[in-house]
Every structure is written in structure tokens, then in C-alpha cells.
Amino acid sequence: MRLLKIIGKRFSRNRLSVIGAVIVLLLITVSLLAPFISPYDPTAIDVYNVLSPPGKSHLLGTDDLGRDLLSRIIWGSRVSLKVGFVAVGIAIMIGIVIGSVAGFYGRRVDAILMRFVDIMLAFPTFFLILAVIAILEPNIFTIMAVIGVTSWMDVARLVRAEFLTLKERDFVDAARAIGINNTRLIFRHILPNALSPVFVAATFGVGGAILIESGLSFLGLGVQPPDPSWGNILTAGKDNIEIAWWLSLYPGLAILITVLSYNLVGEGLRDALDPRLWEAERD
């Protein structure tokens, strides 16, 4: 608890990260409350109000089918939230397992797993994601899975590096001495000590996953219309680029602000969790 307090204190010293955290919380609230706060039905077509610019009745204007842009952006935040968290969850699980096994067992296991990481890193990730999604079916579940499966490599490397130093420590010998099996030793004893860089990577990962999802949906390989996602609203923006700037501006702004907030939180967490900077704090 004392540790959490120190981390909290260190985190709150970084003003930008606090602002980021507030925005993240706000976005989560908005997406949870979407049915109650969105002014219109996000898929309701209104042929009399096609491509109307931002104004009183439609704060951010309407799209090419007369749907309210603000409502679509509010509902679209749900997609980003889901994809961000689920994809990162998958990536972290794979990364933790591979990284801790490689770091703990070392030698040949380590060599093989790390070559696998190298191979995965050599693929232009976006190509790989596109290929898999085109083969399977483009929908939100495929996207979450595919982003997760193609973005665990950094986590694996971080966890492995932590394990390499942690496994030399006395508490590992102590645990071995009382006859704990390897699985328990890895996941119950060593892993909790290796998690702080994972938290940081996860926070940045959410932002990254949101960016990839929006790109995929923009290309038509993500969330399919009429369901709104920030990326597929931007497709409409591109199709109407000469007449409706609002369709391009606002959804992108939503992506930018969201991703920026997660990145700011990640930056703050990194400083707050950096043990090298802790010594002074203890006194």
C-alpha cells in the first residue's frame, strides 16, 4: 500500500499525465453512457439532413446518410475502448508467457523463442494484420484477436529482460529450496516483480491498438458500417472530402485526443514506476 501511495504521488507530480488520466476516465464514462448521452440514434438515417454542416440541431453536422456525427463519434468510442483493452490484454498474456519462459529457462528455449520474436518483428505488421483479416472475416472480434497476436513482442522482450536479472536473486533460491515447482515459481514469485514495465507497455499499447483499429476500419477491413467506428466515419470523410470537412476533422480529433491521453498516462507511469528514481523517495 505504501508503494502504491508513492507511485500515486510520483504520478500526480506530472501534470500532463494527470490530465491524460482524467481524459481517459472521461472517455470511458462517455462510452459506457453512450445510450444515454448521445443526442441521436447513431444509425438513424435522415434523408432531409444529408451532409449538413455543424450547427444547432446537429452539433458536429451529419454524414452522407444524414446520421448525426456527434452520436456516431460517441458510439464509436465504444469500439476503440473494446479493441484497445482486449487487444492489449491478449498481447500481454502472450508476451508474459513467452517472455517469462524464455527468461526463466534460458539457453536453447530462450534462443528459439527469441528467434521467433525476431521473425514476428521482421514482418511489416500492418501487412500481416491485413492478410489475416482479409482471410478471416473483418469484424471487431477478428480485429481484437489479430492486433493482440501481432503486438506481443515488446512485452515478451521486456518480461524476459526482467526475468534474466530476477532469477539470480536470493528469493528465487529460497523458493527453490522449499521445493516450489517451476510454474509456481515463475508466475507466483518472479512475475509479480517483473510487471512494472508491462504496465507501461500496456498503456502505450492501448493507444497503438486504437490507431491500428482506426486504420483498418478506414480501409474497410475493420468495423463494418452501419456500426460506427472512428475509422469508418473517416472513410465517409474521404469520400466527401471536397464538400464535408467536418466528417474528416472531428473523428480524427477524437482518435488523436484518445491516443494522446493514453500515451501521456503511459509516460507518467513510466516515470512513476522507474525504480532508479525511487531511492530519493524512501527517505
Add this chain to the structure above:
Amino acid sequence: MLSYITKRLFLMIPLIFGITLITFVVIHLAPGSPVEVQTEMSLKVSAQAKENLKKLYGLDKPLHIQYVDWLKRFMKLDFGKSFVDGRKVIDKIIERIPITLTINILSLILIFLVAIPVGILSATRQYSLFDKLSTVFVFVGFSTPTFWLALLLMILFGVNMGILPISGIQSIDVSEMGPFDRLIDWIKHLIMPVGVSAFGGIAGLSRYSRSSMLEVIRQDYIKTAKAKGLPESVVVFRHAFRNALMPIVTILGLSVPGLIGGGVIFETIFAIPGMGQLFYSSTMSRDYPTIMGILVIGAILTLFGNLIADISYAMVDPRVRVRK
């Protein structure tokens, strides 16, 4: 040096092997065989014709034999024929490589020209106004979807101001132009794509060179250099910069997959006939031979990018090539 390069080349072989294996597995995840995809358009295809197609692609053999066959043909750069137009996949890819490579190289140059000075300046003037502004830029740069940036630039320069073309790599009337006008036309078409593709890289690399430079500035030999009264420019450029450059060089290699992959989006937006756009249209039409070909070639290009980075790293840092 030569032995270092040979060693690195040998290390690439298992990687290439793994890449081909993953590509093969990914494509064979597909529900329904490629034959179904190719024949689903025309309802009149007979069972006999389907069998013939299967034989043609070797799909009647067990998977591991298919893989070995494919690998053998891949060694000869034979990726088979495109489902879409029946042309050889390798020809389709090769004609797309120059434009993609040009844009990538231009944007790499742009990234280095902008990011390194920015990084050095923010490091040497840490916490100054310039440093703060560039930090803000870095964070915004990391968080901006590049396709959105492309759209905004298209609206600004293409639609509102009308000074830059928003698609393609040449104007329709390019054949009537003189060589100079043709060059101007080409540059005009490339400004936005190159800028957009460099944008994220500039943010990343300037952050990276800033922290690399900060690390070096703290070293004792920099204090010594300052203490013996050398002018700041000499300390910064001769002593600090050269050492800070080393880790920056590796970023060059690591940024290659991002650039190649990112090409899918901006080449599609700006209608540039490069590898990214070919890949996009192949995925949309499920043209498996082309998808496999581009995946493998993209990955191998990435490996060579890494190799070049490692070699240049070894050139600037003797410790690397001597070790082991």
C-alpha cells in the same frame, strides 16, 4: 568487418525460413481453399475444372509437401500467377517496388534531416521553450493517425488552396510537358505522401536522438572536453554527436517495417501505385499468390534494412564487430 557481415548473413537464413513458414501457415488458415475463391465468381465452373485448378496449385497434396514445393519455387522467386489477372506475381511486385522505395527513401532522408537536429537542439537546450515545443510535437506525432493527417492535408492544400494534387504520381497531361515541368509535377505529387509517411518517424526519431544525446552529454569525457575550454559547437558535434549517433543508426533498420506497412494506408489514400496499394487490392480480392509474395518480400526487405543498420552500427562502433 567482412566476417561480421558474413556471420550476420548466415543468421538471416533461419529467420527467412521462419518467415516463409508463418506466411504459408497464415494463408492456409483460410476457410475454403483458394480454388473456391477463384471460382466463386463464375457459377458454371465444373467439378473437373476445379480439380484441374487444384492440381495446378498442388492443393491435392498434403500440406507439408505443398510447403516444400512452394519454398522450392520461392527460391527461384516464382510466386505463381495472380488470381486476378493471371500475370506473374513477381512481375507485378517488381514493377511496384521503385515507387514505394523512392517514397520510403525520401521520407527516411526527410526524417533524418529534421529529427536529428531537433533532437540535438532539445537535448543541448533541455527544458528550454524549444525543447518543450518539440516534446509536445513528439507526443502529438505519436498519437496522430497518419491517414487522418493525409485527409486534413488534402483538404487544406488540395481542396481549399488547390496548390497540390490529391492523388496519383503524375498529372494526366504529363506527356505534353517538358522534362523540367515533368519533374515539378512529380515533386508536387510526392510532397504530401512523403511528408505524411515521414511524420510519425520524425516524432519518434527526434525523441530518440534527444534521449541518446542527453545520455552522452552526462558522460565524463564531455565534461573534460568542456573543462579544457573547447567551444560548445566542437563539444556538441565532434565529441557528443558522434557517440549519440550510434543508437540512432539502429532505428534506421527498425523503422523499415513501419514504413513499408504504413504504405498500405497512404498509398491507398493518395492513389499511388506502389506495393502497399497492390497489397491492399490483393487482400480485397483475396489474391493469395500476390498476398504471399508481398508478405515474404516485405519481410525480407525488413531483414535487409536491419542488416544495413547492424552493419552501419558496426562501422561507427568498433566494439560491436570486435566482440566475439
